[in-house]
Amino acid sequence: MGLSEIKERVQKAEAEAGRAPGSVTLIAVSKVQPDARVEAVLEEGHRTFGENRVQEAAGKWPGFRERYEGIDLHLIGPLQTNKARQAFDLFQAIHSVDRPKLAQTIARLAQETGHCPDLFLQVNTGEEDQKAGVLPGDTDAFVADCRALDLPVKGLMCIPPVDEEPSLHFALLAKMAARNGLSGLSMGMSGDFERAIALGATHIRVGSAIFGERDYT
Numbered sequence: 001m002g003l004s005e006i007k008e009r010v011q012k013a014e015a016e017a018g019r020a021p022g023s024v025t026l027i028a029v030s031k032v033q034p035d036a037r038v039e040a041v042l043e044e045g046h047r048t049f050g051e052n053r054v055q056e057a058a059g060k061w062p063g064f065r066e067r068y069e070g071i072d073l074h075l076i077g078p079l080q081t082n083k084a085r086q087a088f089d090l091f092q093a094i095h096s097v098d099r100p101k102l103a104q105t106i107a108r109l110a111q112e113t114g115h116c117p118d119l120f121l122q123v124n125t126g127e128e129d130q131k132a133g134v135l136p137g138d139t140d141a142f143v144a145d146c147r148a149l150d151l152p153v154k155g156l157m158c159i160p161p162v163d164e165e166p167s168l169h170f171a172l173l174a175k176m177a178a179r180n181g182l183s184g185l186s187m188g189m190s191g192d193f194e195r196a197i198a199l200g201a202t203h204i205r206v207g208s209a210i211f212g213e214r215d216y217t
């Protein structure tokens with residue numbers, strides 16, 4: 001696989017779903033990948049990347065930013081409140097807003113700095129104990145809370161349970177976003193992004209299908 005093949009598959013899925021070309025943002029998830037692989041994708045002209053840890057992103061992206069213009073960095077992993085300020089400096093979007101305390105911290109930082117990354121609220125659609133995100137039943141209230149704080153909420157995000165058909169979760173997320181008047185849907189990874197696009201994804205998060213398997217050793 002690789003970037004160009006994934007881009008072709010995205011275009012095909014957009015067309016099949018009757019979606020406008022370019023309506024889906026491809027976030028290349030570069031976490032854990034060696035710099036050389038990330039650099040190769042930058043050289044191909046791609047500029048939208050996802051990282052799941054603030055610390056790792058802080059070590060790696062300032063250097064790339066000195067050499068490549070227009071990098072758009074998305075935080076897709078959990079955010080501790082004590083790392084929120086650092087996240088503000090690094091990321092143009094945060095996909096993991098999952099609790100009121102974090103929303104309050106972000107609101108305070110937005111006041112202080114005069115800017116705020118685009119925000120996606122993470123929903124634990126599978127209601128899994130070990131997974132972050134607000135429960136589906138709490139989502140409407142959380143959206144309202146974030147709006148009351150004047151936060152720029154662009155949409156919802158989910159990571160479906162590994163052992164379930166993701167389409168059910170994508171459809172649920174799309175329904176919750178629609179009833180809250182939110183247009184952004186961050187859903188779909190290497191194994192299921194075409195199904196996510198069919199169900200309305202605006203942001204897909206694709207790692208291994210672009211870069212190859214992650215080596216955690």
Ligand SMILES: *Cc1c(COP(=O)(O)O)cnc(C)c1O
Nearest residue numbers: 029052076189190205206207208
């Ligand atoms: C790692 C990660 C991805 C990418 O997963 P792949 O299966 O490699 O495409 C997407 N979303 C989140 C939240 C991740 O942590």
